[in-house]
Amino acid sequence: MAAVWYDTTIDGAVADGLGATRKSGWMRAWERAGKRLPIDYTGPGFGGRAHRVRSPGHDLGRPFEALRQIRAGEFRGVRWDYGDKYDVTVGGRFREVDSLAEALVLWAQHLAADVVTPMSLPMPGSSWLYELDNRALRKFAHEVYLGTSAGNGLNVRSGILTPSLSVITTEVILRTHVHARAYASTGSARLDEREQARRTELLLAAHSLVGAASAGKTLTRMIILDDRKGMALRHVNVPVLLRMGCLAVQVAHDRWTQSRAVAQDWDALAAGLMQ
Incomplete structure (x- = not known):
């Protein structure tokens, strides 16, 4: 969540880090090529x-x-x-x-x-x-x-690379938590189908919070800015929205699979009673 509200500051740090690579020999060679x-x-x-x-x-x-x-x-x-x-x-x-x-x-x-x-x-x-x-x-x-200054607009770094950091951080923290809890309970970090589905739901919930914060900041900036309202779009976290879409599809698929399994169990029970 903090990464959303301080995305401009984080993007500045990322820009400085990437800018430092321009002085490297291999990057200069690529630039000449x-x-x-x-x-x-x-x-x-x-x-x-x-x-x-x-x-x-x-x-x-x-x-x-x-x-x-x-x-x-x-x-x-x-x-x-x-x-x-x-x-x-x-x-x-x-x-x-x-x-x-x-x-x-x-x-x-x-x-x-x-x-x-x-x-x-x-x-x-x-x-x-x-x-x-x-x-x-x-x-x-x-x-x-x-943008309003060099590098302050919406570009591949500010729109894709920097927002991806929040996605990666969320994935690492939640996955580590889920697998660590499974290891503490069963002695193994491997998850069964139910735990895998629960992990997917937790990831969707976490990314949805980040996505909501991103959308809220974007909307707020659109209201505040008198001109160049399009500049507010640089705060949209595109990677997290894409990840949310993928997770939503996975959650829907898991629930559909689970409902079919339950239905088959009831059919098998009914068939057993009829015999």
Whole structure:
């Protein structure tokens, strides 16, 4: 719960930790290897602090487009000028890559070198929103990633990596507690089906509390902020919401399996009485 209310502070610490890796030799080597790639084009209409949100090659949700550009040595993007959409293609100045495997390695190295920077990477799908013929969505994608200062917006670090820490912490604490209690009771840390189902329910309850706190803070920030209300979305804990969904499905499946087992037991009892 504390991780939700102090998520900005924690994200700052994570950013500092990741930033320290930029000075390492291997990260510098990756950064050099990823230079002169077309996805890093920052010409007219594609520069600035938020240039990555306008580059499909920096979008984790569009790997095929990124790899195509790297292999062809050609940047492709969309520029908006007073509501008019222009498809931009820039080639002839970037290196070409022959194999798909090499392109994949270069892309991974480039993204790794970018994710440790203060601006990190935009959330998956951001470049797609920026290319839509809807000014409100384009402005939303740009402003949410840009933030009020460098790295203060919604990005892969603040939206996925940092919130994942609360998910991992909750999982470790609850799983350790459940298995330790089982070991104290039976002398074995292994759980039977009933205890496994109970563990899943406890995990769902714990993650739901964190998710509720995250939603509450997001709503509060939306009410307080006069402008840039979209900035409140950086407090949404996406990993915990995904984990809640998976656990909810598992709980529903466990209860359905248990109800079927009970029904079969009653059918077997009835059959025995009829004999």
